[in-house]
Amino acid sequence: MNFNIRGENIEVTPAIQKFVEQKIGKIDRYFDEGLDANVNVNLKVYNNKQKIEVTIPMSQITLRAEEGHDDLYAAIDLVVDKLERQIRKHKTKINRKLRDQGSPKFMFTNGVEPNRPEYIDEDEEELEVVRQKRFDLKPMDSEEAILQMNMLGHNFFVYTNSSSNSTNVVYKRRDGKYGIIEPS
Known part of the structure; x- marks a missing residue:
């Protein structure tokens, strides 16, 4: 794994860097041939958070996870736990998808970790579409799309950008601000 560790309002000391690499490096055991990827850590x-x-x-x-805590080291532990849960939850589905595509290799290892029970989610649902909607995308600017989204009480809204004529998505972020997803 290649680590790219950045700090905002914090200096990334060698001790912090070593701790992050050591903790996040633990997820390497979930992969058949090790994880050869860039790990971006921010x-x-x-306000002391x-x-x-x-x-x-x-x-x-x-794989993406974020976590907040009063203690940085506790936040790092929590984010690693969240990444491990994601991997355990989705490894069967991803390996099945690769097998169905004819791939001779799997992404995730199928072995059970020592000292940890195999993750079994009896309530795990298949990813199924339960509702489908069709509607015309009206050309508008981002402010009008945000207004429409808020009037509907949704947390995202799909629209056609009037200036670029491309399909965009505006969404409400956890911090209460708004974001826009645009095609490249």
């Missing part, structure tokens, strides 16, 4: 400090964001882009999936 550490933030705002520590936040860590980890993004690991890979060929088939992108």
Whole structure:
């Protein structure tokens, strides 16, 4: 794994860097041939609140988790736990998809970790579409799309950007601000 560790309002000391690499490096055991990916870690400090964001882009999936805590080291532990839960939850589905595509290799290892029971989710649902909607995309600017989204009470809204004529998505972020997803 290649680590890219950045800090916002915090200096990334060698001790912090070593701790992050050691903790996040533990997820390597979930992969058949080890994890050869760039691990992007962003550490933030705002108002004595520590936040860590980890993004690991890979060929088939992108693992991403973020966690906040008063203690940076506790936040790092929590984000690693969240990444491990994601991997355990989705490894069967991804390996099945690769097998169905004729791939001789699997992304995730199928072995059970020592000292840890195999993750079994009896309530695990198949990813199924339960509702489908069709509607015309009206050309508008981002402010009008935000207004429409808020009037509908949704947390995202799909629209056609009137200036670029491309399909965009506006969404409400956890911090209460708005974001826009545009095609490249």
